[in-house]
Amino acid sequence: MSPIILAIDTATEFASAALYDQETGTIAEASWHTSMNHTVELMPTIARIMESQGITPQQLHGVAVALGPGSFTGLRIGLSVAKGLCLSLGIPIVGIPTLDIVAYAHYGQGLPICAVLQAGRGRICVALYQREDGDWQRITDYHLATIEQVSDLVTGRTLFCGEVDSPLRASLTARLGEQAAIASPASSLRRAGYLAELGWKRLRASGGDDLASLEPLYLHYPKIGEWYDGST
Numbered sequence: 001m002s003p004i005i006l007a008i009d010t011a012t013e014f015a016s017a018a019l020y021d022q023e024t025g026t027i028a029e030a031s032w033h034t035s036m037n038h039t040v041e042l043m044p045t046i047a048r049i050m051e052s053q054g055i056t057p058q059q060l061h062g063v064a065v066a067l068g069p070g071s072f073t074g075l076r077i078g079l080s081v082a083k084g085l086c087l088s089l090g091i092p093i094v095g096i097p098t099l100d101i102v103a104y105a106h107y108g109q110g111l112p113i114c115a116v117l118q119a120g121r122g123r124i125c126v127a128l129y130q131r132e133d134g135d136w137q138r139i140t141d142y143h144l145a146t147i148e149q150v151s152d153l154v155t156g157r158t159l160f161c162g163e164v165d166s167p168l169r170a171s172l173t174a175r176l177g178e179q180a181a182i183a184s185p186a187s188s189l190r191r192a193g194y195l196a197e198l199g200w201k202r203l204r205a206s207g208g209d210d211l212a213s214l215e216p217l218y219l220h221y222p223k224i225g226e227w228y229d230g231s232t
Contacts, residue, residue: 003061005203006046006085007196010038010078011070011098012117012163014189017046019053020064020196028053029193038077046081060091062208064199066190067095068217069117069125069142075216083211092208094199097217099127099142101195102162102188107136109159111181116162119144124168125219126150128158144219151175161188 002022009016013036018029028049034041050056065082068075079095086093102115110131117125124147128140140153147168154176161183164172172180202208 004055004059005062005064005196005200006050006060007064007192007199008042008046008078008082009066009098009101009190009192009195010034010042010074011066011068012074012190013071015042015045015074016190016192016195017042017049018192018196019049019055020193020200022200026193026196029191031189031191034074036071036074038074042077042081057085057089060085060089062086062092062094062199062203064094064096064195064202066098066101066195067214068098069119069144069219070098070216072216072218079214079216083214086211092203093211093214094202094206094208095214095217096195096198096202097127097142098190099125099162100138100198102190103127103129103136103138104194104198105187105191106159106161106183111157111159114150114154114158114160116160116164116168118163118165118168119219122146124150124163128153142217142219147171147175154179157181159183162190164188 005020007018015034016031019027021027030045063082099115103113112130119125123144126145127142129138157179159181
């Protein structure tokens with residue numbers, strides 16, 4: 001059997017888990033609205049998708065987990081489950097930032113990408129991506145921002161994807177007009193299959209992250225000039 005990894009994403013109220021096979025890609029996946037019931041729903045979902053493929057925990061070769069930004073409780077639950085599995089099975093772990101997962105689903109098109117997660121109280125979590133030297137690169141840090149701050153960064157037609165609800169869609173359209181291309185809700189669903197693929201690439205390249213020190217990614221408001229300097 002080729003290497004298989006488990007992907008776990010509990011970063012927000014939309015959760016997802018997937019199994020990824022090196023040769024065939026995603027072989028099982030579940031995505032659902034949790035109403036923040038990650039503790040109750042995550043492990044039964046993982047058990048169900050593994051049972052559907054006849055895979056035991058001992059057959060896993062690694063775990064990829066969404067690292068944030070996201071809800072404090074959701075991230076802690078996902079990371080705790082991922083670490084527990086990796087510690088007990090002696091397999092590597094890799095953490096992938098949540099906004100990278102959102103953006104990765106749209107790498108097939110040519111527009112610059114703004115990945116979005118809702119943060120409440122008029123705030124959004126964002127990062128911008130564009131193709132450079134033939135490959136996709138993140139060109140800003142991960143940040144909490146207002147719609148005004150994000151709009152000021154857009155210099156050309158940009159695809160907004162992720163948690164773009166109706167009010168945010170209206171605000172983007174009002175401020176940016178045709179410069180704002182909005183991904184469809186279905187294509188913006190954050191799926192663990194994408195997390196798994198990113199995780200597999202990282203595991204092959206670096207062997208994973210340090211199990212003891214891996215922590216969730218939390219955000220703050222950017223300072224002036226901080227968007228492009230890589231600071232957090």
